[in-house]
Amino acid sequence: MKKIAIRKTSVFMLLFLLLVVSALTGCKSSKEVEKKSSGKDDGSLTLSYWVSNNRPDTLKDYNEMGAYKKLQEVTDVKVEFQHPASGEADQQFNLMMASGELPDVIERIWPSVPGGPEKYIKDKKIVRLNDYIDQHAPNLKKILEENPEWKKMISTDDGSIYSFPFLRQDEVNLTFFGPVLRKDWLDKLGLETPETIDEWHKVLTAFKEQDPNGNGEADEIPLLIDKDALTSNAFVGAFGITNGFYQVDSKVKYGPIQPEYKEFLTLMNKWYEEGLIDKEYVATDDNLKDAKVTNDQLGALMGYTGSSIMRYMQLKEGENPDFKLTGAQYPVFKKGEVPAFNLGENNYNGVGAAITTSNKNIEETVKWMDYKYGEEGFKLFNFGIEGESYEMIDGYPTYTEIVTDNPDGKSMSEGLAMYVPAGWSGPFIQAKEYAEQYTSMPEQQEAIEAWKKGSNERIMPMVSPTQEESSEYASIMNDIGTYKSEMINKFIMGEEPLSKFDDFVKTINSMGIDKATEIQQAALERYNKR
Known part of the structure; x- marks a missing residue:
């Protein structure tokens, strides 16, 4: 009887130990799953x-x-x-x-x-x-x-x-983008870096007519703008407006429907007709732009301190040691004026x-x-x-x-x-030390000093429409943006006469620009109250 009792006790103890081990194993597995699901592994x-x-x-x-x-x-x-x-x-x-x-x-x-x-x-x-x-x-x-x-x-x-x-x-x-010109062409032709619209016209005309690349052919392209004319903000800014929304004394306006925008388009059309703007600007992508710069054809563009000035000068270093770029301030109409805009980054x-x-x-x-x-x-x-x-x-x-x-x-x-x-x-x-070293070339430093000029008092801060406003705003501006880009290019290239500018404004008004401006105005007022 004693032996039987001992056996029963042993069996019970074995079962108890198995249950304990099983329970402990179960706890460990739960913790492993918890770690895995929480993204943690071994701490x-x-x-x-x-x-x-x-x-x-x-x-x-x-x-x-x-x-x-x-x-x-x-x-x-x-x-x-x-x-x-x-x-x-x-x-x-x-x-x-x-x-x-x-x-x-x-x-x-x-x-x-x-x-x-x-x-x-x-x-x-x-x-x-x-x-x-x-x-x-x-x-x-x-x-x-x-x-x-x-x-x-x-x-x-x-x-x-x-x-x-x-x-x-x-x-x-914050200063890394603006007008870029061939400094060696300016020097060769005895010209100063342009500041006013009239000086730009003089420089671009000289680039076109006086063979600054010295190959005996009239193959120079004085100025490249982008297909949406957005990078020509450098020139539209001279008229005190932008290609989008801006503010005057906290009142929001939309640039392309202002009378000044017709003056800007008239200038761009005149330069295009005179051959001062690349005739192929609409079809020019980054690769083609690179080719035009490195083949000594392009005289001026909108560019960056790094990917334009530094990169192009490094690419041309061995091939043409005289190749040099410089930055110009955003243009004005009167000498000595402070530009209304520059890059305008926050x-x-x-x-x-x-x-x-x-x-x-x-x-x-x-x-x-x-x-x-x-x-x-x-x-x-x-x-x-x-x-x-x-x-x-x-x-x-x-x-x-x-x-x-x-x-x-x-x-x-x-x-x-x-x-x-x-x-x-x-x-x-x-860090500023990053920017200082990334833009350490004298030509980059010169560009930054020129590009920094500008009051930017009319620049819009980074405002946000509300959830309720957002869908309506996006719908309005997507349609307006497509129409605006198409018409800007037609006005610049002369495919549409500027006498139709008033019709262009009426169409944008009919597409809901007043409501979009109202949304931007409300967003600006909320931003100012933050």
């Missing part, structure tokens, strides 16, 4: 991250970039980047939002989304970040407290902060990284994003890896030759892209 965090910004062709995705490689080492956060194909970003974004299958983070230009970013907060697609920034993002919080105007820019009319923003630190970061251009409501680790993601706004993250995303892509010289973060004079023949923009996104955008603050 690390994995984020899905969708980026609509253009990136260089040299990068397959951001994980190839030195800054993000180092960030993973420092934070132990892994990122699965998703990059939509060129031209498909908006379509993918809209499908993503409609499906509800969202990544953890979405980086894009947010103020332009249908309904504005506040709509996606109210629809519970992206997270309102104000409280999270207060509690878990000390670096960004400090920056916004020190720069209240930046906070105003990155907030909605309701006061919501919807993304970790791309911010540009200094005026030098410290915030709308790019930011929003956290979606699908993210199961919001606080951890906020902390990870905030790293970029601290001292180390600031250096990492502007300059890359110390000792590799930059060195500290007398307290100044200085790019090394792997960026500035790449041994594999990469351009500086390609060299930068191996390490940092400072050459385009992202959720960080773009």
